[in-house]
Amino acid sequence: xxxxxxxxxxxxxxxxxxxxxxxxxxxxxxxxxxxxxxxxxxxxxxxxxxxxxxxxxxxxxxxxxxxxxxxxxxxxxxxxxxxxxxxxxxxxxxxxxxxxxxxxxxxxxxxxxxxxxxxxxxxxxxxxxxxxxxxxxxxxxxxxxxxxxxxxxxxxxxxxxxxxxxxxxxxxxxxxxxxxxxxxxxxxxxxxxxxxxxxxxxxxxxxxxxxxxxxxxxxxxxxxxxxxxxxxxxxxxxxxxxxxxxxxxxxxxxxxxxxxxxxxxxxxxxxxxxxxxxxxxxxxxxxxxxxxxxxxxxxxxxxxxxxxxxxxxxxxxxxxxxxxxxxxxxxxxxxxxxxxxxxxxxxxxxxxxxxxxxxx
Numbered sequence: 001x002x003x004x005x006x007x008x009x010x011x012x013x014x015x016x017x018x019x020x021x022x023x024x025x026x027x028x029x030x031x032x033x034x035x036x037x038x039x040x041x042x043x044x045x046x047x048x049x050x051x052x053x054x055x056x057x058x059x060x061x062x063x064x065x066x067x068x069x070x071x072x073x074x075x076x077x078x079x080x081x082x083x084x085x086x087x088x089x090x091x092x093x094x095x096x097x098x099x100x101x102x103x104x105x106x107x108x109x110x111x112x113x114x115x116x117x118x119x120x121x122x123x124x125x126x127x128x129x130x131x132x133x134x135x136x137x138x139x140x141x142x143x144x145x146x147x148x149x150x151x152x153x154x155x156x157x158x159x160x161x162x163x164x165x166x167x168x169x170x171x172x173x174x175x176x177x178x179x180x181x182x183x184x185x186x187x188x189x190x191x192x193x194x195x196x197x198x199x200x201x202x203x204x205x206x207x208x209x210x211x212x213x214x215x216x217x218x219x220x221x222x223x224x225x226x227x228x229x230x231x232x233x234x235x236x237x238x239x240x241x242x243x244x245x246x247x248x249x250x251x252x253x254x255x256x257x258x259x260x261x262x263x264x265x266x267x268x269x270x271x272x273x274x275x276x277x278x279x280x281x282x283x284x285x286x287x288x289x290x291x292x293x294x295x296x297x298x299x300x301x302x303x304x305x306x307x308x309x310x311x312x313x314x315x316x317x318x319x320x321x322x323x324x325x326x327x328x329x330x331x332x333x334x335x336x337x338x339x340x341x342x343x344x345x346x347x348x349x350x351x352x353x354x355x356x357x358x359x360x
Contacts, residue, residue, distance in 0.1 A: 002054035002358060004351040005047075005109070009059070009098035014038045017347045018050040026052070037097045040105075047105050055358060056111040057350035058099050059150060061091035061198075063115035065141055070118070070353035073099070073111040081113065087145075088198070090235065112357050114350040119149025120182070120189045127191045127281065144200075146182070146192035148174045150346040155291045156184035157349075158342050162327065168286035171278040173271070174344070175301070176292035177205040177247070183278035191281035193274050199234055202274060203267045205247035208238035210270075240267065249294045249301070268301065272308040285312050287338045296326050296341055306339060313337040 001021035008015040014033040018026040029046040031038040038046075058073070064084045071077055078099070085092045103111065120128075128144045129137070136142055155172040170184045179202040183191040193201030203209045211234070219225045233242075241247040243263035244255070252260050252267075279285040288309070290302050299322050306316045313336030321330040326343035 001355060003052055004055050004057050004354050005050060005053035005102075005106075006057045006347040006350045007059065007098050007102055008346065009033065009094040014043070014098055014101075016046055016050055018053055019347060019351045023348055023351060026050075033094075033098070037094075037101060040101065043101055044105050047102070053106075053109060055354050056102060056106065056109045057347075057354045058095060058102070058111060058113050059116065059346060059350060060095045060099075060113045061116045061147065062088040062145070063113075063117045063121075064145075065121075065143070067113070067115050068118050068121035070112050070114045070357050072357055073113050077113065087196075091198070110358065112354045114150060114353045116147045116149045117145045119153045120144075120146030120192050122188065123192070124190060130196070142196060144192070144195040146180070146189065147194045147198045148178065148180045148182070149189070150349045151291060151344050152180075152182040152184065152189065152192070153187075154345050154349040155289050155342050156182070157187060158327065158345075159287050159289045159340055160187075162329070162340060162342075163287060163338060168338075169279075169282040169284055170287045170289060171275055171282070171285060172289045172291065173275065173295050173305075174292045175202075175271075175290065175295035175298070176344075178207065179204045179209075179292070179294070181274050181278050183281040185282055191278055193278070203243075203270050204239040205249070206236045206239045206241045208234050208242065249298055253298060253300055264301075264304075268304045268308070271301075271305050275305065275309060276312065279312050285314070285337050287340060288314055289340045289342050291326075291342045291344045293344075296343060299324065302330065302339075302341070314339060 003021055004019050006017045014031045017028045020026045027050045031042050062084050130142055132142055151174045152172045156170045159170050160168055167186050172182045172184060174180050178198055180192060180194040182189050199207050201209050219230055240252055240263050243266060244252050244260045252263050303321055306314050315332040315335040316330050316339050317332045324330050324341045326341045328341050330341055331339035
């Protein structure tokens, strides 16, 4: 089994992990970066410390309709990925800049693109389709893509392992700066909360989540706001930041002022409602999984969300929840739905995909 170097580019950091053939973590580095572009000397030094990789896995946020699974990178594929930048203008450039930098430093290694959208590529038509004019949908390729697929895929598979196998109906809650849910059965996403862009769905750190499109049109037509201003607010000035003045859930939970309490309540209200929607897409629920920075660390969010889901069979052990260190089960004994906290490991999913591509 090849050793895999995973590359995960963000807006302010570049995360590198080296996984041994048995998926043990052989080393990791996190570099400061701007749009995924780290200092060349620092990157070279980090790659030297992470020596011994047989292949590289690059996390790419958007694969469009063309890339519905991992693919080996070559110049033609890279050109197609760059053409998808308008679909993810904040995320795609960072990943592509990181791809260029790592390729320059290690041109000898085979590289594979692993897509966050791919896990949702086979959503049922009812879940993937917007009720828009057919001509628009066909001309522009409008559909619900979904994101965080690498995290959802790993969390659902890990949950099945912890539950002893079988075919559980799982709702995975990836709660971080970006946040989304997925309804998973048989290892397949059957619904998710993010759509054409990563703005749809849950309240997030700085993103609004779903907003009445008529409200946005009103802001543009009558509110005196420009398109760029509205776009920037939805991405960077909304969510927890818009409600409480901070994007940090830890700070929100530590405050008792009216704005912070409202931010928490709005966040959990939307979270509960969409968990229930995902359970409906599955015709029931066997396991609820929390993952991501907030999902793993914010016990009060897990507790308040679960306390409103008793009608689905969710009940947690509050002591186990408060003390949980992933991977852990926090459900109350005998509860019909198992509740788990699972560490986000997109790197393990990426390594699995790379090996499948190289062995094909």
